[in-house]
Amino acid sequence: xxxxxNNAAIAGASVYFNNTSIGTITNENGEFSxxxxxxxxxxxxxxxxxxxxxxxxxxxxxxKSFTFKLAEKEAMLRDVMVLPDAMxxxxxxxxxxxxxxxxxxxxxxxxxxxxxxxxAAGDEKNAFIAYSxxxxxxxxxxxxxxxxxxxxxxxxxxxxxxxxxxxxxxYEEMGDKKRWARNRxxxxxxxxxxxxxxxxxxxxxxxxxxxxxxxxxSLRQTNALGKLFYKKMDVGIPITATxxxxxxxxxxLYIASWKDKLMVQYLKNPASKAYLSKRTIINGNxxxxxxxxxxxxxxxxxxxxxxxxxxxxxxxxxxxxxxxxAANLLPYNYYPDRD
Numbered sequence: 001x002x003x004x005x006n007n008a009a010i011a012g013a014s015v016y017f018n019n020t021s022i023g024t025i026t027n028e029n030g031e032f033s034x035x036x037x038x039x040x041x042x043x044x045x046x047x048x049x050x051x052x053x054x055x056x057x058x059x060x061x062x063x064k065s066f067t068f069k070l071a072e073k074e075a076m077l078r079d080v081m082v083l084p085d086a087m088x089x090x091x092x093x094x095x096x097x098x099x100x101x102x103x104x105x106x107x108x109x110x111x112x113x114x115x116x117x118x119x120a121a122g123d124e125k126n127a128f129i130a131y132s133x134x135x136x137x138x139x140x141x142x143x144x145x146x147x148x149x150x151x152x153x154x155x156x157x158x159x160x161x162x163x164x165x166x167x168x169x170x171y172e173e174m175g176d177k178k179r180w181a182r183n184r185x186x187x188x189x190x191x192x193x194x195x196x197x198x199x200x201x202x203x204x205x206x207x208x209x210x211x212x213x214x215x216x217x218s219l220r221q222t223n224a225l226g227k228l229f230y231k232k233m234d235v236g237i238p239i240t241a242t243x244x245x246x247x248x249x250x251x252x253l254y255i256a257s258w259k260d261k262l263m264v265q266y267l268k269n270p271a272s273k274a275y276l277s278k279r280t281i282i283n284g285n286x287x288x289x290x291x292x293x294x295x296x297x298x299x300x301x302x303x304x305x306x307x308x309x310x311x312x313x314x315x316x317x318x319x320x321x322x323x324x325x326a327a328n329l330l331p332y333n334y335y336p337d338r339d
Contacts (some may be wrong), residue, residue, distance in 0.1 A: 001030040001044065004069040013046035013070070014148070014170065018053075019308065019332040021145075021171040038333060040306075043168045044068050045150060047134070051168070081119045081128070091119050095130050098156050098163045100138075101325030104275040105187060108142040109327040122155060130154040140327055143187060144180030146172040149326065153313065161322065162295075166312040171331045185336045187328050190270030190290060192321055197307035200254045202241045208268050211244070212236035214261035214293070236263050245303070253302035253310060262294040266320075276323060292319035306332045 001010040009030030016023025017034075018041040026032045037058060044052040049070035083091060095117060100106040116132045131151055138147040147169060154165040174180075188194055190208075198207040215235045245256040267289045295316045302310030309315060 001026045001032065001046075002067065002069045003049075004071045007069075010046050010049070010070060013044060013049075015042065015044050016170040017041065017333075018043050019169045019171075019329075021173065021331045022333060023170050040332075041168075043150070043170070044070065045135070045168075046070060049073055051150065053168075079120050081121060083119065088119075091128065091130075092117060094156060094158070095119075095154065099130075099154060099165060099325055100327040102276070102279070102323045103272045103328055105140065105142040105272070106325065106327035109138055109140045112137045112139060122157065124157060126159040127155065127157040130156075138326065139174075141174075142327070143184055143330070144174045144177065145331075146174055147326075148172070155313070161318065162316045163322075164297075164313045164316055165326070169329070169331075184330060184334065186271035188330055188334070188336050190266045190268065191324065191328060191330070192317075193307055193330060193332075193334075195264060195266075196303055196309070199241050199245060199256070200303055200305070200307060204241055208266060210265045210267065211239055211241070212263040212265070213239050213258060214263050234261075248302075251302065253304055255300050255302055257300040258294075258296065260295075263319075264292045264294060264321075266290045266292075270320070272324060272328070273320075290320035292317060292321040294321075308332050 001013045001015070002008065003010055009026075009028070011026055011028045011030060013026040013030070013032075014023065015026065015032050015034065017038055020038065020040070022034060022036060022038060024032050024034055037056070039057045040055070042054045042056050044054070050073050052068055052070055054066075054068070092114060096111065096114070097106075100109050100111070113132075113134065113136060116134050116136070117130050118132065120129045120131070122128050131153060135148045135150040138145075138149060140147060150168040151165065152167045154163075156163045194207065195209055198204050198209050199211075204211060213236070215237060244258045244262070245254050247253075248255050269288055270290050273290060295318070297314045297316065298311075301314045304310065
């Protein structure tokens with residue numbers, strides 16, 4: 001790893017496969033090696049330098065070495081909101097709830113450098129953007145990970161509740177992973193990762209998922225005075241995976257598309273549901289399972305072979321998955337039957 005301007009070695013640079021537990025740090029000579037590589041994005045970052053993203057395949061890595069050069073980071077001009085202390089505290093709380101989530105995993109997670117977050121106004125009223133020039137460090141005591149999250153963008157519309165974020169993530173084990181295996185397995189089943197893997201594998205029913213296209217319809221009704229009126233209502237139409245997704249060999253992605261809202265029903269009770277009920281975030285006589293809604297910001301969204309969205313900012317979640325956020329995420333090389 002070299003400085004682009006003078007070819008000096010960069011020690012302590014972080015090198016990892018994005019959103020995995022596979023990575024390392026460069027030594028004093030700027031050298032590194034990564035055992036057990038996978039197909040995916042390699043992220044190289046160091047304080048004061050621009051982030052470098054390089055897509056690699058295992059076949060490309062065989063018997064080869066690489067030299068990466070990092071360019072010094074240029075100062076970015078942002079319209080940072082200068083907030084009074086009380087309002088900044090409120091914004092930070094909103095950020096934590098909508099970034100980490102409202103689950104037991106979120107309650108057992110801590111961002112050690114929350115002070116590095118800055119805010120900017122969003123394009124819409126009641127919306128804001130959050131970002132950080134340094135990676136966030138998240139200690140997740142429920143799943144046993146130390147997470148380095150290089151936040152690129154976070155968006156929240158306080159009026160609609162729509163939120164999304166994306167960044168580059170490295171997971172580090174807090175100890176013997178066998179200690180956390182059961183908690184990780186519980187977090188996986190019924191999650192967005194579980195769903196998208198089931199979708200691209202065309203085995204939704206086997207994995208206890210069903211999907212419905214939501215269409216707004218008008219229901220003809222008569223009030224107590226006999227006056228006719230029409231009431232708008234959502235109608236769910238069952239569909240199959242093949243109706244909304246196809247493989248694009250050229251892009252090496254699955255391309256998914258649906259109109260309006262996509263309703264996803266998980267037919268089992270996910271682990272977080274009981275905890276949310278205890279916190280009275282969701283209450284009442286709840287039916288078995290969990291229901292979530294997905295809305296697209298663009299006409300299509302790409303999904304890779306790991307079940308990962310090419311552009312996470314393109315999908316908005318409401319319903320159950322709106323409670324599960326960064327604290328419930330698992331490394332993309334995680335599979336419950338292998339860990």
